[in-house]
Amino acid sequence: MIRKFTFGTPICTEAFVEKFDACDVKDFPFEHKIENGKFVFEFDMTDTDIVYGLGQANRGINKRGWVYESFCSDDPFHTETKSSLYAVHNFLMLSGSDTFGMFIDFPAKIRWDIGYTSRNKVVISIDGLDFDFYYMQNTKPIEIVREFRKAIGKSYIPPFWAFGYQQSRWSYPDAKAVDRVIDEYAKADIPLDCVYLDIDYMDSYKDFTVDENKFPNFAEYVKAKKEQGIHLIPIIDAGVKKQDGYSVYEEGRDNNYFCKTEDGNDFEGGVWPGICGFPDFLNKDVREWFGSKYKVLTDVGIDGFWNDMNEPAIFYSTKGLEKAIDKAASLKGENLDLSKFFNLKDTFLGLSNSAEDYSSIYHNIDGKMVCHDRVHNIYGANMTKAAGEYFAKEFGEGKILMFSRASYVGAHRSSGIWFGDNHSWWSHILLNLKMLPSANMCGFLYCGADLGGFNENATRDLVLRFLALGVFTPLMRNHSALGTRDQECFSYEDTADFKDIVEVRYRLIPYLYKTFCKASEENDLIFRPLSFDYPSDKIARECETQLMLGDECMICPVYEQNVGGRYVYLPEDMTFVKLSGTKVVTEKMTKGTHYIEVALNEVPLFIKEGKQIPLCKPAMRTSLLDTGNIEYIG
Ligand code: MIG
Numbered sequence: 001m002i003r004k005f006t007f008g009t010p011i012c013t014e015a016f017v018e019k020f021d022a023c024d025v026k027d028f029p030f031e032h033k034i035e036n037g038k039f040v041f042e043f044d045m046t047d048t049d050i051v052y053g054l055g056q057a058n059r060g061i062n063k064r065g066w067v068y069e070s071f072c073s074d075d076p077f078h079t080e081t082k083s084s085l086y087a088v089h090n091f092l093m094l095s096g097s098d099t100f101g102m103f104i105d106f107p108a109k110i111r112w113d114i115g116y117t118s119r120n121k122v123v124i125s126i127d128g129l130d131f132d133f134y135y136m137q138n139t140k141p142i143e144i145v146r147e148f149r150k151a152i153g154k155s156y157i158p159p160f161w162a163f164g165y166q167q168s169r170w171s172y173p174d175a176k177a178v179d180r181v182i183d184e185y186a187k188a189d190i191p192l193d194c195v196y197l198d199i200d201y202m203d204s205y206k207d208f209t210v211d212e213n214k215f216p217n218f219a220e221y222v223k224a225k226k227e228q229g230i231h232l233i234p235i236i237d238a239g240v241k242k243q244d245g246y247s248v249y250e251e252g253r254d255n256n257y258f259c260k261t262e263d264g265n266d267f268e269g270g271v272w273p274g275i276c277g278f279p280d281f282l283n284k285d286v287r288e289w290f291g292s293k294y295k296v297l298t299d300v301g302i303d304g305f306w307n308d309m310n311e312p313a314i315f316y317s318t319k320g321l322e323k324a325i326d327k328a329a330s331l332k333g334e335n336l337d338l339s340k341f342f343n344l345k346d347t348f349l350g351l352s353n354s355a356e357d358y359s360s361i362y363h364n365i366d367g368k369m370v371c372h373d374r375v376h377n378i379y380g381a382n383m384t385k386a387a388g389e390y391f392a393k394e395f396g397e398g399k400i401l402m403f404s405r406a407s408y409v410g411a412h413r414s415s416g417i418w419f420g421d422n423h424s425w426w427s428h429i430l431l432n433l434k435m436l437p438s439a440n441m442c443g444f445l446y447c448g449a450d451l452g453g454f455n456e457n458a459t460r461d462l463v464l465r466f467l468a469l470g471v472f473t474p475l476m477r478n479h480s481a482l483g484t485r486d487q488e489c490f491s492y493e494d495t496a497d498f499k500d501i502v503e504v505r506y507r508l509i510p511y512l513y514k515t516f517c518k519a520s521e522e523n524d525l526i527f528r529p530l531s532f533d534y535p536s537d538k539i540a541r542e543c544e545t546q547l548m549l550g551d552e553c554m555i556c557p558v559y560e561q562n563v564g565g566r567y568v569y570l571p572e573d574m575t576f577v578k579l580s581g582t583k584v585v586t587e588k589m590t591k592g593t594h595y596i597e598v599a600l601n602e603v604p605l606f607i608k609e610g611k612q613i614p615l616c617k618p619a620m621r622t623s624l625l626d627t628g629n630i631e632y633i634g
Pocket of ligand 1: 170405
């Protein structure tokens with residue numbers, strides 16, 4: 001049962017679709033106090049309790065032993081000691097001595113101290129007094145998840161082709177570069193369904209424009225690619241370039257559709273195109289307006305998008321930059337001592353995503369001026385809802401691929417997410433794995449990380465191992481940052497190994513798609529921690545390197561360099577399956593720990609006793625898959 005408690009006058013986030021009558025706050029289930037305008041509550045854990053949740057967040061599946069902060073952040077360094085990433089998913093669940101879940105519907109900061117200050121204590125501090133609190137009690141974590149997911153509404157299902165392999169990079173700047181990617185994949189005989197257009201396809205980084213010099217006759221080009229079975233997926237950024245004559249900017253300015261400062265002027269911040277207006281996605285007229293702008297691109301045949309920079313990321317504000325430049329000018333010619341120099345340096349380093357700038361932004365919510373600080377965590381989610389809702393209305397559900405960088409619960413009904421700017425680090429294979437069940441708990445089923453890693457240079461073996469996990473993630477996209485080593489499958493020697501991995505994905509698509517749709521229909525998880533299925537198995541309860549997939553499988557990627565395999569724990573007898581291209585090798589294994597050998601061109605998988613999964617023949621495109629021609633393995 002879900003019990004709702006309402007404190008103060010919460011801002012409506014639209015996280016829930018089911019309505020609940022509020023209970024008496026006197027029955028709030030936790031010890032709590034109000035301290036400096038914050039609502040603080042706590043509960044105890046025993047040594048063996050597990051804490052799940054927080055969706056797309058740092059660290060383990062078990063969130064214990066760290067402090068997290070709900071604050072959508074554009075931070076490309078996902079190191080262990082970070083507390084915030086791009087998304088905010090305020091769902092938490094305790095399992096063990098007691099089993100309960102909670103969702104805090106509050107779009108400003110929340111601090112989650114989960115055994116950080118005191119080993120066996122959870123202290124949650126909400127940065128305000130207006131919020132809805134949902135409390136869910138059940139004996140099993142999976143039942144809590146299902147109840148929560150039912151209440152927040154059905155998860156987005158993308159088009160079938162979005163389960164194909166996707167290639168991205170910042171950027172393929174023009175048609176020639178895109179064609180080369182498609183040709184090279186064809187030459188290497190590796191399947192491919194999508195190629196991404198990062199910011200350089202636009203005219204001067206202006207949303208909903210295409211640079212004619214780089215993509216002459218864009219409509220024809222999109223059509224020609226479609227005929228080759230390739231979908232082009234352009235990026236859309238939150239900031240709209242300030243430029244007279246640019247219609248999107250002028251419409252936004254003239255209709256007061258941009259975020260304001262306290263004095264009623266448009267807030268101005270710099271991003272890729274220079275100074276931008278930031279659409280006020282908290283306002284429903286603005287959402288409708290911005291959503292309908294995607295039409296410029298759907299009209300020419302585009303059927304997929306990724307929304308970026310919507311935390312929102314702001315390199316600098318006009319005001320902040322002015323102040324910094326004045327400061328630098330005032331110091332000109334001075335002999336700077338240490339503190340003056342570092343102060344100057346910090347002034348410039350602190351320009352991006354500054355707390356001061358965020359505090360100076362105002363939204364118009366139903367005619368009321370609301371400071372950005374109070375709604376920061378739903379800005380990006382509302383940008384994506386603007387698009388998703390337009391697509392659903394215009395084309396019907398599931399016709400357009402849409403995923404976002406920033407998100408909040410509720411956006412899962414109209415889009416997926418990707419996990420942002422990870423690194424080409426071995427540790428990020430596991431970070432990717434650990435986020436999957438947590439994101440699923442919060443409704444985000446269509447998700448995945450930048451395979452091969454976004455920042456820095458990737459080695460061949462890293463990309464192969466990353467892809468071997470990506471074979472199972474609904475979004476299977478290889479993406480890499482500007483200035484990094486080429487990371488496409490054809491960029492490394494012996495492309496046959498890459499072909500073997502990507503083909504396995506295509507063979508599994510009928511199974512993965514069915515598992516995905518079922519999870520959406522039944523409010524279920526695609527990926528579960530082993531502890532959900534084997535709650536009294538001590539080893540399974542602590543496992544953070546393997547996941548259950550659907551009702552049939554367990555996955556266990558290799559995540560270290562220079563190893564020919566890994567140890568894997570089987571909580572029951574299973575069949576070990578090695579997939580590579582069209583090759584399938586199976587071996588029965590008994591409950592317990594085993595060392596499995598896995599070559600770079602192999603995808604390891606375990607199938608539970610008595611279960612089978614379907615495999616089709618590989619194909620170069622999802623549209624060419626013969627899903628009627630199936631063999632079963634297990
Ligand atoms: O500040 O558009 O996460 O995927 O390639 C970088 C350029 C802006 C961040 C996205 C990344 C994308 C990049 N963007």
